[in-house]
Amino acid sequence: MKKIVSLLAVLMSALSQTGAAPQVAPPPTVRVPRVENFNFASGMDSPAWKESPAYSFMLYVTETDAIGRIPEEGAKVQYLYDDNYLYIRAEFTDSDVMTTAAAHGGPFYAEGDVLEVFIKHEGTPYYWEIYGAPNKLRTRYYYPSKGTLGLPSGFALNDCPVLVDAKVDGTLNRPDDRDRSWTVLLGVPRSELEKNGAKFGPGNKWRLFASRYNYNRFLPAPELSSYPQITGGYHSHEYYAEVEFGK
Numbered sequence: 001m002k003k004i005v006s007l008l009a010v011l012m013s014a015l016s017q018t019g020a021a022p023q024v025a026p027p028p029t030v031r032v033p034r035v036e037n038f039n040f041a042s043g044m045d046s047p048a049w050k051e052s053p054a055y056s057f058m059l060y061v062t063e064t065d066a067i068g069r070i071p072e073e074g075a076k077v078q079y080l081y082d083d084n085y086l087y088i089r090a091e092f093t094d095s096d097v098m099t100t101a102a103a104h105g106g107p108f109y110a111e112g113d114v115l116e117v118f119i120k121h122e123g124t125p126y127y128w129e130i131y132g133a134p135n136k137l138r139t140r141y142y143y144p145s146k147g148t149l150g151l152p153s154g155f156a157l158n159d160c161p162v163l164v165d166a167k168v169d170g171t172l173n174r175p176d177d178r179d180r181s182w183t184v185l186l187g188v189p190r191s192e193l194e195k196n197g198a199k200f201g202p203g204n205k206w207r208l209f210a211s212r213y214n215y216n217r218f219l220p221a222p223e224l225s226s227y228p229q230i231t232g233g234y235h236s237h238e239y240y241a242e243v244e245f246g247k
Contacts, residue, residue: 022064024229027239030055030208032079033246038087040163044185049089052078055241057212060224061231071225077115077210081245085163085187086200088210090115090132096216097168097179101133105140107155108133109213115184116212120237121198122205127237128193130162132184134172138164140192146235163187175217202247207240 035048057075059066073093080087092113099112108114108131120127125145132138140160143149164186170179193200200206211226211234230239 022061022067022231024061024067024231024239027207028228028241029244030079030227030241031244031246032081032086032208035080035082035087038080038082038085040085040087040165040185040187043087043187044089044165044167044183048080049078051246052080052089054078055210055227057210057225057227058229060211060226061229067229071214071223072219073214073216073223075212075214075225075227077227079208081190081200084190086119086190086193088115088117088130088132088186088188089183090210090212091181091183092212092214093181094170094214094216095178095180095218096175097134097170097172097182098175098215099133099135099137099173101135101137104137106137108137108139112213112215113182114213115186115210116234117186117188118207118209118211118234118237118240119188119193120207120209120240121193121196122207122242124196124198126196128188130186130188132164132166132186134166134168134182134184136164136166138162138186140188146237149235160192161189162192178218202245206243207237208243209234209240 054076059069075092077090101108101111115132117130129141143154166184169181190200214223
């Protein structure tokens with residue numbers, strides 16, 4: 001119950017910003033190339049990523065002077081897909097990699113460093129929120145619509161087989177040294193994304209959004225960043241990038 005209350009408080013705080021939030025650029029397009037014979041076990045360093053554009057994160061916007069600014073510790077995200085999965089690879093510069101997450105399915109943004117990926121079909125209300133943590137834990141939330149955001153049902157545990165891998169260049173949860181970076185790889189089943197009938201591929205319109213929480217003892221405050229740049233909360237669908245599928 002405490003986790004649900006905390007989660008609701010953060011969500012409501014983010015949503016409450018939408019009324020007076022400064023406006024950022026219209027959503028860009030991200031390219032998601034198709035890949036063959038992708039091996040997730042070695043996927044972190046797959047040569048297929050050379051064919052996928054890398055998109056650099058920008059600061060979360062609460063004031064107009066943050067528009068167009070990059071975070072102090074940079075990040076980038078890439079996408080691929082095949083017959084079975086959407087793959088997401090993100091690299092984060094991070095001088096203090098940390099998380100207290102201890103099990104799959106938790107609100108990792110309140111527990112330490114995390115990659116968040118939001119996936120939405122264009123023109124329909126449902127969407128997903130997927131987390132990957134530096135200790136190889138993952139979470140999948142599914143919302144029938146933004147109008148249901150905050151209900152406990154959206155955060156229920158599930159058996160969706162999201163794949164996750166991660167590696168840390170440094171020492172996880174050691175505040176007495178300086179780390180360098182961490183990288184995470186997610187595989188989201190197309191069977192999950194297509195369960196409502198919309199295919200994840202050419203001829204269908206989808207949107208993607210990747211965000212980060214960076215907790216760090218060397219920073220003056222937790223640093224939030226994303227691609228595309230966003231304001232009004234991470235659930236502001238109008239800023240999500242449009243997907244261009246590679247064939």
